[in-house]
Amino acid sequence: MENRSESDSFEQKSQVGQRPRPAKREIKFRHSTQFVPILEHLQCSLLVSTYAAGKVVSVGAAEGRLHLGFSNFQQAMGIACGAADSGAADRLAIGGPNVIWLLRDAGELAAKIQPVGVYDGGYLARESFVTGNIHVHEMGWGNEGQLWVVNTLFSCLSTLHEDFNFVPRWRPPFITELSPQDRCHLNGLAMESGRPKLVTALGTSNSARGWRERKQSGGVLMEVESGEVVAEGFCMPHSPRLRDGAAFVLDSGRGRLVRVALNDGTIDEVAAYPGYGRGLALHGQFAFVGMSRARETSVFGGVPICEKPEEMRCGIVVIDLIAGRSVAYLEFESGVEELFDVQVIPGRRRTVICGPYPVEDEQLPVWVVPPEDRLGSLVAGGDGGFVSRKPRH
Template sequence: MHDGPHAAQPLASAHTANFPGLLRSLRASLLVSTYQAGKLVVLRADGERINTHFRTFNRPMGLAADRERLAVGAFAEIAELRNMPATAPRLADPPRHDAVFLARRTHITGAIDVHEMAFAADGTLWFVNTLFSCLCTLDERSSFVPRWRPPWVGHYAPEDRCHLNGLGLRDGEPRYVSALGATDTPQGWRANKRDGGVLADLADGRIIAEGLSMPHSPRWHDGRLWLLESGRGALVEIDPLSGAKRDVARVPGFARGIDFIGRFAFIGLSQLRESNAFTDIPITDDNSERLSGVWVVDIEQGTTVALLKFTGGVQEIFAVQVLAGLVFPEIILEGDLLATSYALPDAALREVRFSA
């Protein structure tokens, strides 16, 4: 167990004994966003325990990351960080960090309720703009650049018309989205949130599957299309042509946020408060002991093989991101290291000299 920094309720967690060894064997770490607690959490194997490392953001939700960069969608901005591993020796003696993500820039989007995000193969950051019911990218002039909206949404308006939320890539391009309804009125999705959800294909705007219980986090992995039916606490596989679905696993909570590595799915679980808009759904009826944390599911067997649950401070999770190949990363948002670390183009670096 590891407590984070001081908060109204201490940030604490507990995990199965095999979780650290699993991360080590996969040579990976995890990022988890929790907008309710205002934290980005780094889960790192540290001996026989999971080190839970907290960084503060204003309502962080969507995450996109690889070995070189990290983007965090927050309340009214998207923060971008870059990995500068050469700074690692300044953090600890002996050095133990294999990545150091330092804040690079912040883009002010306005409060648009950024949901899932992903880096396309060409490096472009795509994100779900839930308030305006569209997919967007960034440029230097605009708050956001709308690039696609569902065919059932007639126009752009800051009205959360269908609660567009999930984004999945296929072959490095945006391909699948989830929404809580195929609706076109202000917050129209709320009328049938129990089973009005849809999964759509960007290629032709076709609705692949409907009648879903609060779908989130569509993903293409291992040649298969996956989705979380959050309202049922279910990981499902969906036929991308027929829309037929098959339950692969069930988890004890509101399932939202998923990433894969090999045969393992890392799934975020949230509790649901009575005041939350996401009540009156099957998981609320069926499960009085809802949990928050990260569940690891073997997608071939449909079984939970490891888990970490938050025992204090974190009730809701949005995104889960695997950092493949990075075992002990650090995130730096302020302080001396950030102030005295400089990234220059290679041509300029060749002409940098220090006085004797």
């Protein structure tokens, strides 16, 4: 087992438009001996969002060593990776308390970001969309670059439109009206062929925060198109993912990954893990599961996984789906208490994020400027608009 630590700038929670107030926080972590070889074998890196710590962590491996990078994003929640035709993720969306940040693939520029020659993938912050505090949870890129958002506060799935904070597109049949009351705690989203396929909710209540009354066993997995419940009886489920005609779901309150047969709703346990599960990524024969420690008793009181808080861990556990057991882990020993999302970036061993706060991230500025031979096509009128001329003598 290898033990390492990082010292990183930490931001306090702040409102939109305010720069975070930097302070130093030490983040200590350790990992099992198989964690790095698995990443190297899969030739991928990970992106992990940390809600309370306000960071997106890039996790990569190269030359037998683990590499972590920390980027500041207030209350980072869901991460959506958009895949181009080549299969590489060409865009990201990162959800926050009031905004969704939109990032684009850095392309060949990634190798030139300091330190030069280290990164083979990267994302540059390009835009932010103000949603207001709708409690963004998981998100997914759909057809024609449309972003689908789990709007937890309003108990619906939403898309974005420049004229509105959000556009409600779907809600569970038992939710009778659009209201900011977090009635069922809709949270997880699985996409298929560019459309929402499955969602998870912590309950089927139609009253304000009514899901809390049956949180021990009221969780459901639902099909979006039909609005029907596929499977039920979960304890605070999260992060549904589709593979080979089945759904993998985190039965978070019980600390286990389960497989759900979509034809009859049969639930089979794949493996257990010592934490509250949020964030699930499937790649190859492995599942990468985000684990968190419980935040506070008002929400997690009475939940089975929280009965032994001293045994709970925060980090990523790697589960072999064929063997049905955990085979590796990355654990945050201090500085990070809970994770929300985990995403795989295929084909990229070390990924860097140039986010909205380069000073706090201790990054050098990065500018992307079009080459001169493209200026004419980018400026209205096609003649280049204002262009430099040779001085007259």
